[in-house]
Amino acid sequence: MSLTKLYTPKRLSFLLLSLLLTACISPNSDKGRNLNDPRTKGIDIAIQDCSNCHGLNGQSISAQFPKLAGQQPDYLKAQLTDFKGHIRRDVYGTQFMWGFTNLTQLQVDELSVYFSSQPPMNGSVSSSANLKEGESIFNNGLPAQGVLACSSCHGPLALGVGEIPRLAGQHSSYLYKQIMVFKYTDDRPRGQAMKQIIHNINNEQALSVAGYLSSL
């Protein structure tokens, strides 16, 4: 059958009608793509919008975007609030997240619950030779450089608590960039304490600890 015969107006009309009818049985609402409607459910925004970068289950594929699966809900709420208010100003956040200015508090809460309740982010196998150095920095800090142990706040398993984020299983590239944001800028005011804690960490050490955390 030639394409011309296949593509008859009758068949096309049937296709269009089918498409319109499918809208009625959609398991989640296309309204999730509307970022300016307070009636939109957080779960629909998560599924139709956030999932494009962070993954449907919060396991982002690309290290451009942090994994959100199993993240601490209070941390997610705090970051969404800061993006919404344009308080968090790091370049990656502004490029992708500053559009969420109209989220309601309910939507923020629902988004946080959705992603924090997903199965925790998976670590990736790392071949880095510096894993042991990274593990040591995480557990013991760098006393000679005045760098505190990460585990003292983020917990011995790097699971985080409250507004302190889970780091275990996060993309190493994302973690490294955030360390640099804390070290060199004031673009994340809520994390100001980090600036003092990691001020003297050097780039190689930051890579090591980021690599270790991503492997958990």
Added chain:
Amino acid sequence: MRKFSHQSRVQPRLNVTQEYFSLWGLISLISALLLLGLPNHASALPTFARQTGQSCVACHAGGQFPELTPYGRIFKLTGYTIGSLGNPFSAMVVSDLTQNKNNTDLVSNTGISSQNNIPLIDVGSVFIAGKLTDNIGGFAQFTYSVYDHQDGSGNWRGHLGSDNTDLRYVNRFLTPTNDLILGVTVHNNPGVQDVWNSAPAWSFPFLTAPGAASAFAGVPVSTKLEDGTLSSQVAGLGAYAFWNKSIYLELTGYQTATGFWKFLSQGYKPGDPNSPLTYSQGISPYMRVAYTKEWNEQNFMIGLMAMNTNIYPFDGSNLPQYGVVTHYQDKGIDAQYQYLLDPHTVTAQLRYITEKINDDTGTNANSNRLNSFFAKITYVFRNEYGADVAYRSVNGSSDIGAYQNYATTQASSYSTSLSNSPNSKLWTPEVFWLPMQNLRLGLQYNMFTQYLGATSNYDGNNRNASDNNFAYLYAWLAF
């Protein structure tokens, strides 16, 4: 859309000092850029950036429009509906300067392109774009080309017309195991609906010299999927599905954009001496299949495309000459690779299209073949500094009717082939700078290693392929 114009009139030979980039020209161009750049950053964002609140880099690879990221592809496939309803208007302006290596017709000893080495405010477009509902969105571009054609006195005249237009209705179904986007698109150019930049409509070079400034913008012959013949001439109605961010299927039919569909071909009229509407016979079917995969910071696509179209020739009054047509059957394969992780962005595209041409009009040989190959790689650093290299090759059947061997009898011969061959090869290196996310400054060099069948003396009047080389400096501002 920029159409290659064969209507450039022969101009008096330019003097030697005009054949090099002049200080005056550069100063004028930079002044124009600064003037164009005056709108403040926040208010100067195009519609989609305003609608989503996101930077251009979210949807455009390395910030370099129009190449799309995986998220940009989803944004387009979901009908431009992500974000908030807002001001749908935006615009773009292109200012450029072209320098041809040899702008002299070796037969008549006169200048070929009158706007050679002159800074131009060349093209302006207005966009009406964005979401209309949560399922409907689109964009419509209307473009004014300042140097479109010359009047009887040799003065350049502009042209306002429809440009890229794509309107969509979309549903997306997401479950933990399935992600299905189903959509319908109405558009006016085969491929303008495509989301991969290896497909012709949105592939490199995104800008090239206007016909007024260079008679050699791009390879001289190309396939129907690539040469823009049907751009803003047709109404396309298509349906597509994108499943699990991996399989893309699309079927579209095209017909001449007349009657109800006239809004897709504004500015093109039957019989118009400068902008005639091209008529195709019946419905031209188009099919697209693609497979794509994302892993880590990389993604890859391989696809197939095919289109059959039958086009009526123009009569002496630029009206369609019904009764006979030229049949074009295009089949293509393309691929794209992207690495996206700041500060590095790499994108690469490959495309091969083979076209079978059966001409019932008697003008050309009845059965011809045209093969077209395209490859390009781009690197962008920190979404700001970039470089591209592209290679284009076209080869096919020799045809005295199609490629016009009248080199020895005509006053101008630079667009004719002594060997009646379409075979051409073009290298295009480019560097560019994105000082702001909505401004692209680029310097491109177009280097022919073969033109219409030969490297040297391709026209029989001692013109070499390399004589057609040209440099192209541009500023592209969207706001």
